[in-house]
Amino acid sequence: MNPIGEKYLRKAFLPFIFCPGCGDGMIVQALARAVDELGVRDDLALTAGIGCSAWIAVYTHADVLKVLHGRAIPAAIGLKATKPSRKIVTITGDGDCLAIGGNHLLHACRRNIDMTVVMVNNQIYAMTGGQVAPSTPFTGKTQTTPYGNVEKKLDGCRVAIACGATFVSRWSTAHPKQLIKTLKKAISHKGFSYVEIISQCPVQTGRYLLGSGSPQFNLQWIKDHCVKQEDPAKWPEVEAQGNIPIGDFLQTEQPEFMEEVVKMNQRVKEAQAKGGDR
């Protein structure tokens, strides 16, 4: 086995439950490489919800808390709050993060709590057999939109930017080098990082939305349709062509939640020691 696999895979749990051609295995590797290159393994804690992508966390040999559908972010906040030195990475999917867990994403962004959300976007509910997701394109045919999707899709990167995330990127499984680089930046970033990964699901997205269940076709589709455009003002031009903008979109410095908590606690205790008003 590759030394990175040897070191970072939870070998007792293999083989993967992922379908042939799935992008999740590539993300397991990208995350392992990013963590290894940063040397933050001992501080790493992963959380995940429900869905195919959640198993990316479980196969990673680290402390992993895999919770209810949509609730990976609150679980991460609990872990971060009790030990701010932890490097928290939350693995979530498009349904987990944008539908059932959407509310938690909004508030985690605005709190700017130091953690990284890795959102694996395959544009569909894959584990349950190919139902429409908030990320499914308009007119897309799925098991629950057999006559075409009449809803417009929700863009997680736009949501993250609007809600106050301080690091926002989108890459794909067809861009492994850039993805590892961005994951390293996101995990090192002091604040809330949102990294979306466009990933292939030949079995559901491929067959129902894109017209082919072939893994090669699906990875090629991602290569062809993910276009680097790091200026959000120019995203509509990319999207008008039926493409998905990728790149590192945003990185800013803002007060971080846990740092503010520690400062507040210090201030309050000092005031109390002086016997003064809080």
Added chain:
Amino acid sequence: MKKGRIKVMLGNEACAEAAILAGCRFYGGYPITPATEILETLSRRLPLVDGLCMQFEDEIAALVAVVGASWGGTKAMTATSGPGFCLMQEGIGLAVAVEAPCVIVNVQRGGPCSGQSTSTAQGDLYQARYGSNGDYSLICLAPSDAQEMFDHTIKAFNLAERFRIPVIILSDEVVGHIREKVFIPETKDIKLVERKAPTCDPKDFIVFKPDENEIPLMPNFNTGYRTPVISQAKSLNGNRGNAKEADDNIRRIVRKIEDYMDEFADVQVYGDPKAETAFVTFGSVCRAARSAVDMGKEKGIALRSVEVKTVWPFPDKLVRNALAGAKRIVVAEMNLGMIQREVERVVRQPEIKIELFSKIGGIYPQPQEFLRFLEEKR
């Protein structure tokens, strides 16, 4: 006489005070009447002890964060009332499944749905036990005054740590909002229980392998064990379990509590333990029943009141013993008959009818009503 101090506090404040003394350093909450004072008190108090009180976007997030904090190595708590308790049901199942010690307070108000936010009720008794999906067990305590809000909160943290379970404090509006004297012992006199952590080499550690008391050792995150904790029915090593492993897992998480009930079950008897007429009560109704027993005594009527303090798992044996010799049993509760069913199941004497004295709509029973009930229904 033990040393300590006496303070006049709200039941909800007594709960918050006890949480801090029990070692709680993370509170996840969401405002809801009549439980909000717990969140407000801990917002002021936790920063002073390097803890964190967080108001979340909803009760779902609040409880899931509590579970995260628990695995992070911190004692953690949340509190709510009916509608919020509904949202917490999935989190209760989560805490059960990942065996995360935590405390959940439900200061009951009227239901169903939004019900009566400022009125008292005891309609969540079954929800506290059966609200989440699947087979499981948990411990639920029912305090009846501000002192018990304090004492039960300490006990709840200790039981949660001992059994690695969510412990529910099923309070109600009367108990949460009553302001009365609370005895707070000196810190050194408060006995605290802590979860057992593994000390073995991480290579040899099996995450859900139970010890001789059916409870696995719990390594806090980032202590070198690289533990997989999943919410599914699991094998001993933490992976998804097959049918046999799921069966073993589910039976064990029930057995680890119910086989050890003698260690924590609590039923008190007030009044004449041999009286032929017995009330059965829990929570705030115990108070009115006590007054009724005293009033009965003045009138020469012998009465006893059986107070169920640990309502779940229902203490069958203790309740049966406390009711021994009773010819007339009146269950008094602020719902349409919930603990009544448990008493019917436990007593099993066809000649004894388990009568129900029920108050709903947010009206707390008056002591004289108990006596009137005994006369009128005879």
